[in-house]
Amino acid sequence: MSVDALTFPKATPRFDATLALDASVTKVRAVTETRAKALEKLSIYTIRDLLSHLPTHYLDYTELSSIAAARIGEETTIVGSVGRIKVKQTRKFPVTEVYLLDNTGVLKVTFFRAPWVSRQVSEGDILAVSGKVKFSYGYKEMASPFWEKVAEHGAHENLGAEAQSYARVVPVHGLTQGISAAWMRRLEINALEKTRGLLDFLPSHLLTNYGFMGLSAALSAVHFPHSLSEAEAARRRLAFDELICLQLALRARAALFGEPTEGYSHSTEGQYIKALWKALPFKLTEEQQQAVKDILADMARTRPMNRLLLGDVGTGKTIVATFACVAAADSESQAAVMVPTSVLASQYASKVGKLLDAVGVSWALLTGSTPQAERANIEKGISSGKISVVFGTQALLSKNVTFKKLSLVVVDEQHRFGVEQRASIAEKGKLADMLTMTATPIPRTLALSLYGDVEVSRIKNRPIAGAGVKTVVLTPENLDIAYGAIEQELQAGHQAYVVCARIEEDEGKEEQGGATQQGRERKLLSAEQVYKHVSSQTFKNWRVGLLTGALKPQEKDDIMAQFRDHKLDILVSTTVIEVGVDVPNATALLVLDADRFGLATLHQLRGRVGRGSVSGKVFLSSPYSKKSASRQRLEALEKSNDGFELAELDLKLRHEGDIVGFKQSGETTLSVADLVKDTDLVEAAYREVSEMLQNDEALRDPTYVPLTYEVLSRYKHIRSQGGRS
Numbered sequence: 001m002s003v004d005a006l007t008f009p010k011a012t013p014r015f016d017a018t019l020a021l022d023a024s025v026t027k028v029r030a031v032t033e034t035r036a037k038a039l040e041k042l043s044i045y046t047i048r049d050l051l052s053h054l055p056t057h058y059l060d061y062t063e064l065s066s067i068a069a070a071r072i073g074e075e076t077t078i079v080g081s082v083g084r085i086k087v088k089q090t091r092k093f094p095v096t097e098v099y100l101l102d103n104t105g106v107l108k109v110t111f112f113r114a115p116w117v118s119r120q121v122s123e124g125d126i127l128a129v130s131g132k133v134k135f136s137y138g139y140k141e142m143a144s145p146f147w148e149k150v151a152e153h154g155a156h157e158n159l160g161a162e163a164q165s166y167a168r169v170v171p172v173h174g175l176t177q178g179i180s181a182a183w184m185r186r187l188e189i190n191a192l193e194k195t196r197g198l199l200d201f202l203p204s205h206l207l208t209n210y211g212f213m214g215l216s217a218a219l220s221a222v223h224f225p226h227s228l229s230e231a232e233a234a235r236r237r238l239a240f241d242e243l244i245c246l247q248l249a250l251r252a253r254a255a256l257f258g259e260p261t262e263g264y265s266h267s268t269e270g271q272y273i274k275a276l277w278k279a280l281p282f283k284l285t286e287e288q289q290q291a292v293k294d295i296l297a298d299m300a301r302t303r304p305m306n307r308l309l310l311g312d313v314g315t316g317k318t319i320v321a322t323f324a325c326v327a328a329a330d331s332e333s334q335a336a337v338m339v340p341t342s343v344l345a346s347q348y349a350s351k352v353g354k355l356l357d358a359v360g361v362s363w364a365l366l367t368g369s370t371p372q373a374e375r376a377n378i379e380k381g382i383s384s385g386k387i388s389v390v391f392g393t394q395a396l397l398s399k400n401v402t403f404k405k406l407s408l409v410v411v412d413e414q415h416r417f418g419v420e421q422r423a424s425i426a427e428k429g430k431l432a433d434m435l436t437m438t439a440t441p442i443p444r445t446l447a448l449s450l451y452g453d454v455e456v457s458r459i460k461n462r463p464i465a466g467a468g469v470k471t472v473v474l475t476p477e478n479l480d481i482a483y484g485a486i487e488q489e490l491q492a493g494h495q496a497y498v499v500c501a502r503i504e505e506d507e508g509k510e511e512q513g514g515a516t517q518q519g520r521e522r523k524l525l526s527a528e529q530v531y532k533h534v535s536s537q538t539f540k541n542w543r544v545g546l547l548t549g550a551l552k553p554q555e556k557d558d559i560m561a562q563f564r565d566h567k568l569d570i571l572v573s574t575t576v577i578e579v580g581v582d583v584p585n586a587t588a589l590l591v592l593d594a595d596r597f598g599l600a601t602l603h604q605l606r607g608r609v610g611r612g613s614v615s616g617k618v619f620l621s622s623p624y625s626k627k628s629a630s631r632q633r634l635e636a637l638e639k640s641n642d643g644f645e646l647a648e649l650d651l652k653l654r655h656e657g658d659i660v661g662f663k664q665s666g667e668t669t670l671s672v673a674d675l676v677k678d679t680d681l682v683e684a685a686y687r688e689v690s691e692m693l694q695n696d697e698a699l700r701d702p703t704y705v706p707l708t709y710e711v712l713s714r715y716k717h718i719r720s721q722g723g724r725s
């Protein structure tokens, strides 16, 4: 179904308001060219983008209280003028103290590790602060509150007041240089005005069944709520929108993108498969055999496969995927294996490639570092069908890569890829079978929301137990313990990893991912810095290499190859080594600033060692003290070796918004829905889409027209890919 084929009510203001969503943001009143430029930095180009730029939190003026009336131990918002600002340097970090005055008293507001506060605030400014009131050393105090400058000292125009008069709960939007908080609110107001009365794309029975707010109301309320509960109700409505649209994009491809529903039926007992069974260097475990059986059965069917192969690091997923690839070769079609890093792609080529050679299946490796001439050759081989299996990185997504007949897509360590990347590799074949693999455990709700109708195979046990790892958490003062252990391993002829949370020495931002106003400010050790130190001092007698994501793919491959061939003893790196790197001689791992990582990531990281017969030594360094939650989270790794258990725990603790390492790199699939809080909505969206497709597979019912239009607008990229062929 194309957008043009969709019928809308006759042109009405409602129609205009709806279409305005996808108009340029410059159509919004007061969005000048300069402001539009500034908005681009927040990836805001259309009115839809602007309205989707939701507040990160709210200042609740409905709970406004005077300093004298503020009750100890309760959350409240206080507005006062800045009397004095003091920055103290404690032994560990700077503390900024701001003394706030109103007509009734003095409130001491403290900010830890946030020296920029003193640069942003001056005496006489009016601040609103929101948080819990404590009593200490004779003052009422609020520590690390949400805060906002309501007015500059001596400001004539009180922009904050405008917002306040609009709503008692003030939204705090993410900002960028050139657009102040007050201006952002003004622009949101103008955008709302432009789209007032827009058509609600959700079928009305969903609104009534779930008691959702109407779209127009939800957009107003999420930006300018009258209460926090209203804001939450609005957010839930928008989260449901996001989830149901994603479900439809994943599961109604035939109806939405005009795809046929019959895929390939693979031959699964051909000569190559038979040869592979014979060429196996080891006997498959029962779980591996079962997974192979499931996958081949899926592939034999014409219905496209959508299977997720879950298994902890080292459970032997690669060989299972090899069977799938070989089945494609047997069926005179092609397989593409996409992995997130060139290091991993090369590893595939060297390991799986050998097996394919033995079986007689042609293959190629295509990454960003493949030289031009070779690349052209490989591209020719892929389009002529001479190459049956291609391993590669995102380089496979290039439009120069066209397949003669792509019938299987394997995506390894798939959580590194977003929905759209997965879709665009899949689009290179028509209804290709899809096998995704990951070592990161995915709760059911997450699998449903990210993959639609997915079937799951799980491998729980490792084929070779390996010696395992012993994990120790320590503070930076005790790093010599880790260094000593590493030295011992090196002496014994083994190798070691040192992993850092940051790449460069001088990053503009204090933390990767961008420190927020309330974010903690702490100097993270950078890989470059650590490399310098380690190679010139701690381990100056050993061969040390540096591997970061900032290197060119070719350089990365070289360094990785050197480490693999034991031409390097120590590899200092960022998490680029997290995914699937296999060097059995590496037996020690040190992670610096380990609290910066999710448990799932750390568990993946430590899977790099202890793979062979020698037990791995893992050290996690973090400045947090024994009692802190961050430290306790890390200590879970000392106690448990079960990746799935750890992931569940991580999900529960919800470490600083890092959902089991599932933050999509570079691309966010879900921005409103919260996979922890909104599991009921995930299930609801899944259920509703099942029902819709059951009753009306082609989604022809006029009730669904606005909704399908919305899905098409949100997933333009997928559509344009699909529409190409």
Ligand code: ADP
Binding pocket: 282, 283, 284, 285, 288, 311, 312, 313, 314, 315, 316, 317, 318, 319, 439, 463, 464, 580, 582
């Ligand atoms: P992962 O699931 O992390 O991708 P791999 O596929 O890299 O795991 O396998 C880990 C290691 O186990 C590899 O060295 C692989 O050759 C080996 N392996 C896989 N299956 C078996 C098996 N059935 N018996 C013995 N070794 C195996």
Ligand code: MG
Binding pocket: 317, 318, 412, 580
């Ligand atoms: Mg793997």
